Amino acid sequence: MGVMKPYIISEDARAQAAFYTEALGGEIVSLSTHGDLMGAQNEFKDKVMHMCLSVAGENYIFMADSMEPLIQGNGVALTIAYHTESEAYEAFSKLAAGGSVGHPIEKQPFGIYYGDLVDKFGIKWMITAEPKADLG
Structure with a gap:
């Protein structure tokens, strides 16, 4: 069995990673540039050739700077399922800063809390939580 990890190509991977680690909690685990890995001495x-960041617990996102003009697509979304409503609301609020909310996070007819947004970097996020009392 494999493990899927999202890989985001960015216009500014460092700034985008800083935003995600602040919004979702986490840290940059590793960062390598083209100079570090390939010995490049040009523009x-x-x-960033490869970056790994941990977010929202044990989740990992890989990132790199784009080497050509970036075209934002709408065919992919990242989703995080939280254990508590308060965690979901907090992450949603932070990710929405500077972006646009598609659906505010609220309890859905199918039973879970759900909201979606596009962050200020053009990435679509879907945030969910099971409806239960927060324990902490």
Whole structure:
């Protein structure tokens, strides 16, 4: 069995990673530039070739700087399921800063809390939580 990890190509991977680790909690686990890994000594030497960040617990996102003009698509969304409503609301609020809310997070007819948004970097997020009392 494999493990899927999202890989985001970014116009500014460092800024985007800083936003996600602040909004979702986490840290940059590793960061390598084209200069570090390939010995590049050109205009790409400081661009991120590979970055790994942990967010919202034991979740990992890989990132890299784009080497060509970036075209934002709408065919992919990242989703995080939280254990408590308060965690979901907090993450949703932070991710929505500077972005646009598609559906506010609220209890859905199918039983869970759900909301979606596009963050300020053009990434669509779906945030969910099971309806139960927060324990902490």
